[in-house]
Amino acid sequence: AQRVTQPEKLLSVFKGAPVELKCNYSYSGSPELFWYVQYSRQRLQLLLRHISRESIKGFTADLNKGETSFHLKKPFAQEEDSAMYYCALPSGTYKYIFGTGTRLKVLA
Amino acid sequence: DAGVIQSPRHEVTEMGQEVTLRCKPISGHDYLFWYRQTMMRGLELLIYFNNNVPIDDSGMPEDRFSAKMPNASFSTLKIQPSEPRDSAVYFCASSPRGNTIYFGEGSWLTVV
Numbered sequence A: 001a002q003r004v005t006q007p008e009k010l011l012s013v014f015k016g017a018p019v020e021l022k023c024n025y026s027y028s029g030s031p032e033l034f035w036y037v038q039y040s041r042q043r044l045q046l047l048l049r050h051i052s053r054e055s056i057k058g059f060t061a062d063l064n065k066g067e068t069s070f071h072l073k074k075p076f077a078q079e080e081d082s083a084m085y086y087c088a089l090p091s092g093t094y095k096y097i098f099g100t101g102t103r104l105k106v107l108a
Numbered sequence B: 001d002a003g004v005i006q007s008p009r010h011e012v013t014e015m016g017q018e019v020t021l022r023c024k025p026i027s028g029h030d031y032l033f034w035y036r037q038t039m040m041r042g043l044e045l046l047i048y049f050n051n052n053v054p055i056d057d058s059g060m061p062e063d064r065f066s067a068k069m070p071n072a073s074f075s076t077l078k079i080q081p082s083e084p085r086d087s088a089v090y091f092c093a094s095s096p097r098g099n100t101i102y103f104g105e106g107s108w109l110t111v112v
Helices: none
Strands: A003-005 A010-014 A019-021 A024-026 A034-038 A045-049 A072-074 A083-090 A096-098 A102-107 B005-007 B010-013 B019-024 B031-038 B042-050 B053-056 B065-071 B074-079 B088-095 B107-111
Touching (some): A003 A083, A003 A096, A010 A019, A019 A102, A096 B042, B005 B088, B010 B019, B042 B074, B053 B065, B074 B088
Antiparallel strands (some): A003 A024, A019 A072, A034 A045, A083 A096, A083 A102, B031 B042, B042 B053, B065 B074
């Protein structure tokens, strides 16, 4: 069965430190994975999708099929990065499974 | 486009009362999703529609929950009777024929 696992509920880092938000998936076939971000009391919005291979707000994510991971990384965290981050995986046609989310707190 | 529009933004109701959440998807989007967000479970898919037809409602917790989409521009999620454990943020989202989901701002429900 398709599944997305985000092992950390909360991740705290200091401003300027590197960030890695973990996401592991279970999927038969070639997955297309996404990261969504939710800033405080705002709607979820797409941060990036692996197929586009782009960097958004300094974040990148590489699909590692061997480790079945799609970790989100940023070399230098900023206070405005504090938010809830969700990894998502399509399951079937247009049905998306989200991980339980990781709350990132960037400390001054 | 104003994006996905949800109402009410906040609702506080007493246990046993009926709750109706409303959603207007982005025009032209064929898919509509209802998600529930809680601290313990994160974001859970409740039900989704394609061209106004419910496709998968396996995430609906129990018979107290029902969802309808009478036309392409409107959907409702109803809880009857409501219980305190239903307290959560309910998100509506829509998607065109593609892979990106656009979320509404959510309806914050508190059942006391």
